[in-house]
Amino acid sequence: MYTHIVCAVDGSELSTKALRHALALAKSFNARLSVLTVTDPSVIVAPGAEIMMVDTASILADLDKAKEESAKGILTDAGRIAQDEGVAVNPVYLPGHHAAEGIVTTAKNINADLIVMGSHGRRGLGRLLLGSQAAEVLAHSDTPVLIVK
Known part of the structure; x- marks a missing residue:
């Protein structure tokens, strides 16, 4: 039924639970499994919503490197x-x-026929609802x- 599954992970317990479901499905359907993690664009915003004019290139490069290491x-x-x-x-x-956006785009680009993800992860206030990312992917x-809940 499924030939290529993509599972979104963010390091949270719930995404690990989703991964375990994806692994079981991949095993039972002999499907390929891509495990995806996405990091947000790096921007620096001052309290007044104005971009700070300090050495932003260096700060952003350090932030991107930290995100990549975490991923x-x-x-x-x-x-x-x-x-x-x-x-x-x-x-x-x-x-x-x-x-x-990254989950939907990746699933489309790799011709996945199923996306597996947790109902919420570690994404701030959005996790209080269904998980804004999960709702966005569904939409x-x-x-x-x-x-996976």
Whole structure:
């Protein structure tokens, strides 16, 4: 039924739970599994919503590097879990995108036929609702979405 699944992870417990569901599905359908983490664009905004004129290039480069290191750690952890389950995964890191947009775009670009993700992750106030990212993916994806609670 499924041949290529994409699972969005952010390092939260709920995304790990979603990953475990994706692994079980990939195993039972003998499907490929891409594990995706997305990091937001880096911007620096002053309290008055004006861009600060300090050495923003250096600050943004440091911020992007920290995000990349965190993403690599998240994907490494997901890879270990997959290896323990005997499932090969394709790690995908997409920097500079809003999570929902990155998930939908990646699923489309890799021809995934299922998106698996947690109902919320570590994204601030949005996690108080269904998880704004999950709601956005549901609203904008042509690919079926499995939301894990």
